[in-house]
Amino acid sequence: MSSEKDDLRRMRVLGAQLHQHNFRYHILDDPQISDAEYDRLLRELQQLEKHYPESIDPDSPSHKVGATWEPEDFVADRLPPVEHAVPMLSLENAMAPEELQEWLNRVRKGLELDDDAPDPPMTVEYKFDGVAVSILYEDGVLVQAATRGDGFTGEEVTSAVRTIRSVPGLLRGETPPTTIELRGEAILKTADFEALNAARGDDENLFANPRNAAAGTLRQLDPRIAAQRPLDVIIYGVGQQHGIDLRSQQDLFEMLPRWGFDATPFFRKASSGEELLSLYEDVLESRGELPFEIDGLVIKVDGAKLREKLGMRARSPRWAVALKFPPHQETTRLLDIQVQVGRTGALTPVAHLEPVQIGGVTVSRAGLHNPKEIERKGLMIGDTVVVQRAGDVIPQVVKPVESLRDGSEQEFHFPKTCPVCDEPVWYPEEEVIPHCQNLQCPDQIRGRIEHFAARRALDIDGLGEKLIDQLVSEGMVKTPSDLYRLETARVATLDRMAQKSAENLIAALEQTKQRPFARLLHALGIRHVGERVAELIVESQHDIDTLMSASVETLEQIDEVGPAIAASVTDFFSRESVRQEIESLRDAGLKMKAEGSARATDAEGPLSGLTVVITGTLPNLSRDEAKDVIIAAGGKVTASVSKSTDLLLAGDKAGSKLEKAEKLGVEVIDEDQLRQRISDAQAP
Numbered sequence: 299m300s301s302e303k304d305d306l307r308r309m310r311v312l313g314a315q316l317h318q319h320n321f322r323y324h325i326l327d328d329p330q331i332s333d334a335e336y337d338r339l340l341r342e343l344q345q346l347e348k349h350y351p352e353s354i355d356p357d358s359p360s361h362k363v364g365a366t367w368e369p370e371d372f373v374a375d376r377l378p379p380v381e382h383a384v385p386m387l388s389l390e391n392a393m394a395p396e397e398l399q400e401w402l403n404r405v406r407k408g409l410e411l412d413d414d415a416p417d418p419p420m421t422v423e424y425k426f427d428g429v430a431v432s433i434l435y436e437d438g439v440l441v442q443a444a445t446r447g448d449g450f451t452g453e454e455v456t457s458a459v460r461t462i463r464s465v466p467g468l469l470r471g472e473t474p475p476t477t478i479e480l481r482g483e484a485i486l487k488t489a490d491f492e493a494l495n496a497a498r499g500d501d502e503n504l505f506a507n508p509r510n511a512a513a514g515t516l517r518q519l520d521p522r523i524a525a526q527r528p529l530d531v532i533i534y535g536v537g538q539q540h541g542i543d544l545r546s547q548q549d550l551f552e553m554l555p556r557w558g559f560d561a562t563p564f565f566r567k568a569s570s571g572e573e574l575l576s577l578y579e580d581v582l583e584s585r586g587e588l589p590f591e592i593d594g595l596v597i598k599v600d601g602a603k604l605r606e607k608l609g610m611r612a613r614s615p616r617w618a619v620a621l622k623f624p625p626h627q628e629t630t631r632l633l634d635i636q637v638q639v640g641r642t643g644a645l646t647p648v649a650h651l652e653p654v655q656i657g658g659v660t661v662s663r664a665g666l667h668n669p670k671e672i673e674r675k676g677l678m679i680g681d682t683v684v685v686q687r688a689g690d691v692i693p694q695v696v697k698p699v700e701s702l703r704d705g706s707e708q709e710f711h712f713p714k715t716c717p718v719c720d721e722p723v724w725y726p727e728e729e730v731i732p733h734c735q736n737l738q739c740p741d742q743i744r745g746r747i748e749h750f751a752a753r754r755a756l757d758i759d760g761l762g763e764k765l766i767d768q769l770v771s772e773g774m775v776k777t778p779s780d781l782y783r784l785e786t787a788r789v790a791t792l793d794r795m796a797q798k799s800a801e802n803l804i805a806a807l808e809q810t811k812q813r814p815f816a817r818l819l820h821a822l823g824i825r826h827v828g829e830r831v832a833e834l835i836v837e838s839q840h841d842i843d844t845l846m847s848a849s850v851e852t853l854e855q856i857d858e859v860g861p862a863i864a865a866s867v868t869d870f871f872s873r874e875s876v877r878q879e880i881e882s883l884r885d886a887g888l889k890m891k892a893e894g895s896a897r898a899t900d901a902e903g904p905l906s907g908l909t910v911v912i913t914g915t916l917p918n919l920s921r922d923e924a925k926d927v928i929i930a931a932g933g934k935v936t937a938s939v940s941k942s943t944d945l946l947l948a949g950d951k952a953g954s955k956l957e958k959a960e961k962l963g964v965e966v967i968d969e970d971q972l973r974q975r976i977s978d979a980q981a982p
């Protein structure tokens with residue numbers, strides 16, 4: 299006879315297994331079990347749910363159908379919080395061999411070792427340069443994955459982690475532990491990172507380094523996009539464990555392959571400081587050949603007993619230390635310094651270098667930031683220079699090697715006129731970055747159009763850098779609204795274009811007329827107004843006319859909008875050329891009003907005049923449904939809690955918004971109370 303407790307556990311396991319199979323079937327298109335086996339599991343779950351209706355998981359796969367939505371590259375601002383049962387600590391750093399010895403001395407003292415006693419057993423692993431993740435298995439089923447966050451509360455990234463091929467959804471083996479939380483680093487291999495960036499194309503969308511790309515992928519809301527990016531997780535530790543007792547790194551690394559994980563790429567034992575240093579030298583030498591980035595070694599005292607004896611400091615264990623590598627450096631020649639013009643007119647110097655391999659990546663350019671920086675470093679054209687890369691795509695020039703100068707080097711003078719349009723260079727007050735003020739400067743135009751067309755902005759399919767170059771140099775496009783006046787026949791005459799591709803471009807432009815107002819606002823390229831700020835602004839200023847007449851004070855009321863952003867927005871809309879451009883875009887038919895905003899302000903109802911924020915998972919309504927209910931009742935829905943919020947509608951796993959609401963004394967209600975309010979008000 300099975301007890302109720304067993305049944306409830308079985309329900310949970312079945313639910314997780316079915317989620318996993320749904321995911322493999324619908325999203326990865328790579329099922330692991332037959333349809334018949336799937337049906338058997340589903341029926342078993344439905345049987346149990348009939349027995350225990352009060353314990354049905356609202357998210358149960360028994361009442362879900364497959365995923366049918368279109369893939370959308372959308373990165374979450376905030377994900378549901380996950381509290382770590384065992385805090386995810388960080389590591390103390392040793393920047394040099396001497397600091398390693400100091401750590402080892404403290405360990406010896408902590409373990410009360412006599413002077414003549416040998417060092418304790420230690421293990422050595424790579425320090426992977428990625429993002430820490432915790433992966434929780436219950437009865438062998440992957441049920442939750444989370445980021446480290448502040449060490450106590452992370453963010454839930456289960457769906458993205460389920461797409462990672464090196465993370466088994468079900469642990470292999472006969473008797474999995476009841477609970478095992480594995481911790482490791484999510485990384486992207488260098489080659490995959492470069493391929494991902496190459497595919498992303500335009501400068502704005504490039505990931506700075508593999509670590510950022512891994513972090514961005516974990517935050518992907520669409521698992522199908524996450525699945526296209528080959529993340530790996532390398533496990534290096536254990537959080538909570540029940541029904542198993544892993545007591546050393548050796549224990550862990552022996553279990554991992556049996557459960558279906560890859561063997562860890564590097565694991566050594568060491569029993570003295572000398573051994574550690576010699577391993578350090580070896581790995582430092584060969585790290586450039588590794589397929590992924592590491593930024594040092596992690597040394598851990600092995601064995602649960604010793605670790606317990608050593609204990610913790612505030613944020614890091616005393617039993618482990620990260621022995622960091624210096625950043626990758628090479629020398630090469632500084633061939634030239636060229637000045638680039640950005641879309642805002644900023645003039646930035648860029649070092650052109652003789653191509654050199656640094657840590658597996660070919661480097662031929664390095665940002666120099668501003669003229670002062672060149673002066674400070676004392677760089678001359680023709681210098682041999684030290685260049686370094688700490689994981690970044692655009693590396694840095696550290697310094698010239700003055701001893702190698704032969705007198706042929708030339709001083710660099712920042713141009714007095716814009717290298718593209720020849721207008722005099724302007725130095726804004728209190729800024730080190732010189733500007734070209736000519737709004738008609740072709741590079742600025744190019745930059746603005748590229749920004750307008752970018753994926754995160756209006757996402758104009760097929761309008762890439764090369765086509766923009768042609769459109770701008772042919773004088774066909776000077777402002778974004780010119781795009782909407784393009785004619786197929788004329789576009790078809792451009793290089794590498796034909797009737798069909800021209801028609802596609804015009805059709806793609808037509809589609810942008812359906813993009814939400816916030817995307818257009820972001821696309822306009824107002825200084826300091828990125829994707830998120832644009833959304834927040836649109837939530838309070840529903841249409842372009844309201845926004846254009848908003849004062850600095852009004853804008854500053856918006857959450858996350860400070861004086862600099864507010865001033866930048868009002869300044870932007872005060873320009874005559876901008877106002878004309880807005881009218882042209884309006885005539886072209888672009889959306890200049892937030893969806894549903896008419897209803898939001900017009901509807902009369904029980905929630906009239908109230909501003910509501912939604913947080914957490916509601917028992918019955920999806921967020922969109924809740925939003926509809928509130929708007930229909932006359933309320934307004936905004937994204938973040940502020941002084942002007944009247945109600946917080948909170949569901950399960952409500953996080954920082956709930957805290958903020960409580961702090962500000964905002965009334966918090968649940969879904970039931972929301973229904974109550976609406977039906978009370980409507981009762982005769």
Ligand code: IVH
Nearest residue numbers: 387388389423424425426430483534596615
């Ligand atoms: S052990 C309590 N091992 O480094 C020990 N961490 O600054 C916690 N990391 O957040 C971590 N490789 O993401 C450990 N082999 C390794 C590691 C590793 C990379 C990361 C980890 C952590 C950070 C600590």
